[in-house]
Amino acid sequence: MWEYEAVLMRNNLLCSSAPEFQHDQTQSVSVMLGHSTVLTCKASIGLNHTNSDCKDHLEWMKDGTPLTNLTIYPQNIKDWHPDDGHIIKSSELTLTLRDQADFGVYFCTVRNSTAQFNVKEYKSSSHTGAVVASVVLLLVLALAAVVYTKCRLNFKLWYRNIYGEYELNDGKMYDAYISYVNNENDRKFVNFILKAHLENKYSHKLLLNDTNILPGAEPSAELLMNISRCRRMIVVLSQSYLEQEWCTANFRQGLWHLMELSRKPIFIIFQSQQKQMSQDISQQLKQHQPRITTLTWGAHSITPSSGFWKELALAMPLKVTFHRESAGDPQTLLQGDEDPMLTQQPDYLDCRPDPDPAGDLGLRLPIYKTLPSKAPVLPAGPSVTAEPKPPEIDVSDLGSRNYAARTDFYCLVTEDDI
Numbered sequence: 001m002w003e004y005e006a007v008l009m010r011n012n013l014l015c016s017s018a019p020e021f022q023h024d025q026t027q028s029v030s031v032m033l034g035h036s037t038v039l040t041c042k043a044s045i046g047l048n049h050t051n052s053d054c055k056d057h058l059e060w061m062k063d064g065t066p067l068t069n070l071t072i073y074p075q076n077i078k079d080w081h082p083d084d085g086h087i088i089k090s091s092e093l094t095l096t097l098r099d100q101a102d103f104g105v106y107f108c109t110v111r112n113s114t115a116q117f118n119v120k121e122y123k124s125s126s127h128t129g130a131v132v133a134s135v136v137l138l139l140v141l142a143l144a145a146v147v148y149t150k151c152r153l154n155f156k157l158w159y160r161n162i163y164g165e166y167e168l169n170d171g172k173m174y175d176a177y178i179s180y181v182n183n184e185n186d187r188k189f190v191n192f193i194l195k196a197h198l199e200n201k202y203s204h205k206l207l208l209n210d211t212n213i214l215p216g217a218e219p220s221a222e223l224l225m226n227i228s229r230c231r232r233m234i235v236v237l238s239q240s241y242l243e244q245e246w247c248t249a250n251f252r253q254g255l256w257h258l259m260e261l262s263r264k265p266i267f268i269i270f271q272s273q274q275k276q277m278s279q280d281i282s283q284q285l286k287q288h289q290p291r292i293t294t295l296t297w298g299a300h301s302i303t304p305s306s307g308f309w310k311e312l313a314l315a316m317p318l319k320v321t322f323h324r325e326s327a328g329d330p331q332t333l334l335q336g337d338e339d340p341m342l343t344q345q346p347d348y349l350d351c352r353p354d355p356d357p358a359g360d361l362g363l364r365l366p367i368y369k370t371l372p373s374k375a376p377v378l379p380a381g382p383s384v385t386a387e388p389k390p391p392e393i394d395v396s397d398l399g400s401r402n403y404a405a406r407t408d409f410y411c412l413v414t415e416d417d418i
Helices: 002-015 128-163 184-200 221-228 245-261 279-287 307-315 330-335
Strands: 026-031 036-046 059-062 065-067 075-083 086-096 104-110 113-121 174-179 206-209 230-236 266-270 293-297
Touching (some): 026 036, 036 104, 036 113, 086 104, 174 184, 184 230, 206 221, 221 230, 230 245, 293 307
Parallel strands (some): 026 113, 174 206, 174 230
Antiparallel strands (some): 036 086, 059 065, 075 086, 104 113
């Protein structure tokens, strides 16, 4: 009896010995819906030759339900003996994930050990969002490039008008000195287009000069003084201008003189005459581009919103803009921006008595006039003979007065008086 119990206890100990799994006991597998996968459970089990009741086969379970070959999950079971005391058993469970119920936790059990397989749905990372974001970014960059190309000058003008510096305390009297050749085409361009636009739209004060800015000899003192009184110098570089002596003889030296006379001079070139310009002059202008401003007058430059006028406005000094209607000359600001000596009906011709003869208190009260009323007519009384009064004006010395023209004062009259 005692021997039987000892053998049974020894057999139970052999059956209860834990097998060794040839892989991790907890695994995660990601599978796409509609695809198949194979779960492999492999364990090394110690043999018990004295007791054949030991359960050495592998069992698959899901949600507490055993999975056999009779189910939809086929199995492939293999075993082999690496030595006399152990056996290795392998079971391959084939899963076909047809719906969401096939995903979950699968257990592989042998004796008192269990291996766990977590089967999850694999969701491929969609690149659609990244592609859409890239396309949107490219479109935004392309749109920004187009907007900057079209509105580049507008952005620069806006930035300069807000953050630009005014050139007020430099002692200059004019905003620009315009040098041009006195022929019909250049004269019309300067007087009727260039001058009219700069003075009317931007309120620039210009000084025009049609003489030779760089004669064969040294510039005159008057020319140097006129240029020094201007903040900018604009040169209408037409074909007639280039035919001057200093341009044909040594344009490079003349260009250096112009850059010495004015800070960053502005050259206006006509697009229709660019082909007639020599290669040396074009090369010199490109070489000194950082120190000069070159503008091209084309067929579409006549419109006020063209790029020519915007680039010219950027090259010109920034003007102070008065936003109030009464803003103007500080000397005439209190007179409604009008010179009191040049008005047709100035206040000093008003002969009304001073309403405050005792002193100007700076206060003028309105004077209310009553409506005329008809007073009763009284009977005429006896007439009283008044004593004769001496005349207020003494006319006794009229013959000795000097009636020559007065030159110490002047009188302004209106058109009605004439």
